[in-house]
Amino acid sequence: MYKITTAEKFLWDGLTLDNKLVLEGGTSWGNTTDIIAQKTAEHGWKTRLISVDVDDSHFSEIEKRLGTSFVELNLRKADLGNLDFINENTIDVVICNYTLSSVNQFPFRGVKALKEFYRVLKPGGKLLITEEMPIWSVDSKDYEYWSKRLRIIKSISVLKAMAHFNEIHPQDLEEVMITLGFKNINRREFKEVIDAEMATKFLDKRKQTLIKGQDDLQNQQVTKGFVELTEKLVKEFENAKEFSAPAYIIKAEK
Template sequence: MINFYGQDFSNKVVLEVGTGRGGTTIELAKFLSKFNGCKLVTTDLNDDNFEKIEGEIRNYDVQVEFIKTDGCILEGIENNSIDFLVCNYTLCAINSKCGSEALAINRFNEVLKENGVLYIEEEYPIDIETNDMEYVWKRKWQLRRATSMLLGDSHFNEINPYILAKILELQGFKDIEWEKDSSKFLGDNCLEFSNNRLNKMLNKLEDKDIVNGIKKEMEKLEEYATRTNGMEVPIYKIIATKI
């Protein structure tokens, strides 16, 4: 079983690519505070949440630096300066411009030290769901992607772990391991965050017939999620070492 948190982080520099709403950032700050001399650097293309997250981790005894930068560029991060790099649920966003994941992996390789460790968690792309709760997850993404396409916007693209492992291999990483897992969101409100974002997107659409059609599908999915008592997200974890 892959266990990133089994590593020794004493006097190490940890880079998180994709701060987002701060879930992983807060988890890392709390965990890394157990080690002496550790520093956490967290980056995101959008810095709207930096101040709020900084306030939430202020009491943890760990040095944290926030940097606004693209995951493919990592401006302000020196080459060969990072001991551990964490990228959770961010590659699919980077890959909204197809092919960008390869640019990001190349940049990850550049900033990692020799024998530096890369750890990635990401949603697992599937064509056919294996259970009812997984269908809820799949369908909500179908509605989000369809709306993005109607708006002419780019949308998240998950990366098959087999392909990602091959990209890492071509980049010169070693000891590449990956495993499947899942995360369940139980209860009637499992779609609340997703629906809020989707409704904001729908407000930009001018064709009311399409908007009403998508909203009906959202209602049907909410009813389905209630019957299944939630949503199951298929994910994978991958870990690799820079040569």
């Protein structure tokens, strides 16, 4: 959903994808895929890319848009916690942008994904992770729209008995990575610029889930209340182009 803009220099510093096999963890709409394609074009890199997501609904449009941008583009529907179609010690670079918190909807699923990243990376291979900070770790007054939006999305998910994103604090993520064997870990926290239209679209999608789904709690007042909260927040931001959110990047090697 998000594009790295604020910390792009830190993310790409010292990194080359020329003659590399790259794994993108979490394709989604192809935003990160677009960025990788842009970088390969700018530098004339010859890059092979495997992009993995549990949802393949955007694969065909990504293939049409970017199919000729890489030496080879392989879009694969799979769980990042099970990359059994990739041999160990074969990937040069893993890029996982704003995806680990989604994988981590289920307890320890994020750890499984990190374990798989370590397995498929070559010795000396690089891992780049970008994630949002957990909502409880920052002052919500500094990020008012981001905070309200996340709380509404998570609350609706709980009401509908749906798993929801679990953001991981960078210190905790670093400890897990050390335990799995990653080294030369370097992280940076920053304020990211988020595309308001796409973020609001996801918020409205959650509202539709609430409206169309069964009233599990059999309480129309609760449903009505969250619908009103969602519509009010969408209305507040309908003319905005972007908003700020706290995020971080972690870079490491196998």
